[in-house]
Amino acid sequence: MSILSIRDLTVRFAGEQGTSTAVNGISFDLQKGEVLGIVGESGSGKSVTSLSVMRLLSEPGSIDKGSVHFGEDAPVDLLSLPEKEMRHFRGNRISMIFQEPMTSLNPVFTCGFQVDEALMLHKKISRKQAKTETLRLFEQVQLPDPERIYKAYPHELSGGQKQRVMIAMAMSCEPDILIADEPTTALDVTVQQTILKLMLDLQQQNGMSVIFITHDLGVIAEIADRVLVMYKGNIVEQGTVEELFHNPQHPYTKGLLACRPPLDKHLKRLPVIADFMQEQEDGSLHTTPISVQDAITRETISTADREARLQQLQEQDPVLQVKGLKTWFPSGGNWLGGNKHWVKAVDDVSFDVYPGETLGLVGESGCGKTTLGRTILRLQEPTGGQIIYKGRDLLSLSSKEMRDLRKEMQIIFQDP
Structure with missing residues (x-):
């Protein structure tokens, strides 16, 4: 059963050169307990879609049309709610981990205070109870020395530590839906795996639904049940992880998968999506001929050449x-x-x-x-x-x- 249903969502941005469409009439459903991955290049509309769901889109962006229904038995259109009512859903029923923690955390308050505030607002608990819960959350996301982090200001933490504070805050109220916008980009691989496991554990314990936005296809393959592929504001393909990785249909999806750097050889240049697809004058996309793709991936640098170049560099x-x-x-x-x-x-x-x-x-x-x-x-x-x-x-x-x-x-x- 769907817990979130988006229909014909269109978002436009006004500018000096006219209006541009960031999200172009997209529709999709999020099932209860599902992890839905959204992938696509920068500017494809992934983050704008998530901000629209949260009603956090700032000017000059505006939702032109569409609906976002939340809930199972009596769905509520979030786009039609007054802002005061929307606050009861935002952060409590639907929570979000933002892409840039430095701009999301308030620089004049300590990290602990900010998580406390979210807990006190939505769970109606005392400051003392909130602090105990905040310290538990900081331990859960593997922040070193939770007491120190609790008293620290955002600028005193590394990028990865700030992101983990954001993750703790987003998960603090055990929301029905968690929207994660590139939540592990700033984290090292070890902590990334810990955070992904933590999110999946909480998702399974609470029956939480997750929208996971990322450019990392490896992460999507690991945690998602179903995937949407976005390109220029449109959903160009969707399906299960198995369908998408083993039998992609759209030229853009094929390009995304094909341009991943190989681990078994060093190419003279890294492949890009444009190497694997061609955009026609009418805007349609076609897959680049196999012969052209092969020519790109055949241009490799041998191990001997790499070692000789390194030796040459170090003679200076x-x-x-x-x-x-x-x-x-x-x-x-x-x-x-x-x-x-x-x-x-x-x-x-x-x-x-x-x-x-x-x-x-x-x-x-x-x-x-x-x-x-x-x-x-x-x-x-x-x-x-x-x-x-x-x-x-x-x-x-x-x-x-x-x-x-x-x-x-x-x-x-x-x-x-």
Whole structure:
């Protein structure tokens, strides 16, 4: 039986160049206890669809037409409810894990306070009871040192830790429907598996229905019962996971599956969806001929070539040298500076980067990756160590000299 029924949902955005359609008359049902995956490239309408269900769409977006019926015995059209009535459903009966936790959490309140507020509002419990439940939820989503996280502000946590706070908040009221918009993107693989298992456990315990939005086909294959594929605001294909992965029908779905990087070989360039489908003048899509697809996937780089290139790179002088770098943060203590503890975010890290080299830095959420990157650019001042760029010690440069040098050293931040 359907717990959510969406019919002919159309969402438009007004702009200087006219009106664009973000979601184009889509219809689908969510069954009770079902995990429904929604996949598609950025801008395909996945997040706009979920925000429309929650009635959280902001200007210049507007719902042009359609209905969103929630409930089994006496379905209610959420789009026709006054905002005051919608608040009883939002966060309580239908909850959402947002894509960008930094913009979803309030920067002026502690993480614990924000989860407490949700519990007190919807469960009508005391502040003391709410704190106990919040700490339990923080443990459940494997946040380290729940008491510290409870008292911490969002900016004091890593991206992955903020996302886990959001997950705890969304699950706190045990909703009938959980909408998860890229909930594990910021998490390392180990924690991702823990969170996915947690969501599935809670879903099965409570009979909760889940709409899981992601670009990760591997995650969809692991947790979803049924999948919708969106492209340019339309649902182009839907079916069970088995049908979609083993017998895709639409050219776009075939392209999505085909452009996953292979694990058994290194391609000269990563394939993209456009390699596997062609858009005609009338807007229709057709699968690229097999001969063209094969030509792309045949262009590989041998292991010997990769090793020779790496050796060639390392025969040069390094462009960046990091030596014994430390970045520590004070934690606790009184206003006189007594009993201060230190969080060693980066502790005695050393490595070289050579011209033309791509160096991968991996590790679980909160292990210091982002702090290391910010410290190298002196967006965060180090506690000790050396950072040498093209022979210049960055720690000896003035603020003005460092600003000039940042024209040569750029960063793409985690939360755009």
